[in-house]
Amino acid sequence: MGTPPTSVLLPTVRWTDACDDVASQLGPDDELLIVCDNDADPVAARADDLPEGVRLVIAGDPEGCSGKANAIAVGMGAARHDRIVWTDDDFVHPPDWLDSLHADYERHGPVSEVPFFVGRDPLSTLTEPLYAIGGTLGTYQDNKAWGGAVMFERDDIGETAFLAALCQTVSDDGLLSEHLDLTTLRRARLVPVGGSIRESAERHVRFSQIVYRHEPRGMGVILGLAALFTVMGALSPVLVFVLSTLLSVAVYAFFGVRRWTALLGYPAMMLQLPLFLYGLVRRTFVWGGRRYRWRSKYDVEVVE
Template sequence: MTERDPVSVLLPTMEWNTACEQLAAQLKPDDELLVVCDSERDPVAGHDPPEGVRILVAGEPEGCSGKANALAHGMRRARHDRFVWTDDDFERDPDWLDRLVAAGERHGPATAIPFFGGGGWWRPFEPWCGALFAVLCYLQFGGVADTAWGGGVTFTRSELTVPVPAFVAELRTVLSDDYLLTERLPEVHAVRGLVMRVAVPGTHRAVYHRLVRFGRIVGVNSGWWPWLKLSSLLLVGGFLSPLGTVVSLVVGFGVVYAWLGLGRANFLFSPAGVLLLPLLTVTAMVADTFEWGGRRYRFPESGAVEVLDG
């Protein structure tokens, strides 16, 4: 691909890292990479950026997540009509940016597909929160259809259903940038050739806070009943037919892992996830405080984000 729209790539991060290097190398002459940090104290703030890269300081978040605050600041400073949002926790092929933008030009708003994989305590949750989420995005099925993943998504100013200034103001009130962007795009094309592997830390503490955050985002925004119903049905099915459930889950998730080309054996832990899903649901309903990106947040049923410390 030799010609495409110039893009403003927004990358919230605290330090100059592999993602910065990879994205800077993929820029066309008219592109810009906006590396957005929180404060002048962040290591990346003092980095001497290459051509096409600007380092912005967003300031501390108030009433929103640090990432949403960074994206809001980047959207306000961006020069181009087309945006790309991305994260610093996965690696990209040399043509990643071109392929994502090409899909956006061809289909409208377009998103890469995340697969959240890891070891340790994440293993029993990986089939459900990693592979199942990825395959539903891949197939554009159910409640996951048209989901915009903030780790790799492109859209233009005119494709938003609200003006950019209004969208920026909304970003400064939310926990989940992905959820808001999904709400503000009429439809989102999933780029099946861009299944991105995002490494998830496997410590007990990291997994707990990730799951509570994920559960709160879904439950507070979409209601708890679908979660409770699904986890209860799976648990009851497991008790009524334990062997059949184990075999069905292992075979089913094995097919999903093979189809997505994941090359991992964590699908074997899918039966354990059935036992833990009800516990996860109840925990996320009760625990409204969690850590994310070095900050502690409270996300109550009201949906008002509280930044407790950072």
């Protein structure tokens, strides 16, 4: 029995290698929706020169939600099929990527891969182990969705309620994790992040606030453990250095990632408390060229 026709949603403002990668994997009845903000986005210039099975969707500017959430909501409305895939434009999609998701869905139902963030500037490089432990491993252990590679069907979620909530919040995958029971696969995709210290700081603010808005108790636990680790690291630096490095190396190995940054476990963990506090006290953050003020889970202001 063949796989059902599938709609792949890819929000982006420019055509990247990921667009070509996914387009080449479409079946004869599949579609790839390239979702951008408006006609001024570079990708819109390709509207009349798209590969077979690819459509351009103009989402418009967001009001009361993030640009990503708005793009996904509009894309879901425009998608023709019941089986849905969300993905991003910033990582490599190998030739078997879509087929693998289909095979995994048949075994498990809704599925998601996990991101492994690879730093491109001093701050994002230094915090790589922090995101590997809290982001990659945490997402895997808790069966959370990652918007870069998730497959589900419309009947798997309460679509009407989900889309209504999506248009009032920031995090697409944070919200999806609350509406969808899924299996998170131990298959990590390397996602380059950062490029400048300021950009990496803004990303950390967004990540911190996503955790706080969706799991406030979890953020409390994180802050408590971070404070404990900071004290222990100051009192017994050699012991904590060894333990944190071993933990970081083990997490990298668990996901099949071989990078020297696994050795940065100690400084990354010592930085987590001030970084999380910074992320929580910031009133606004920048994502995708827009500045947001996120007052509560369903109260988002697009500042500029």
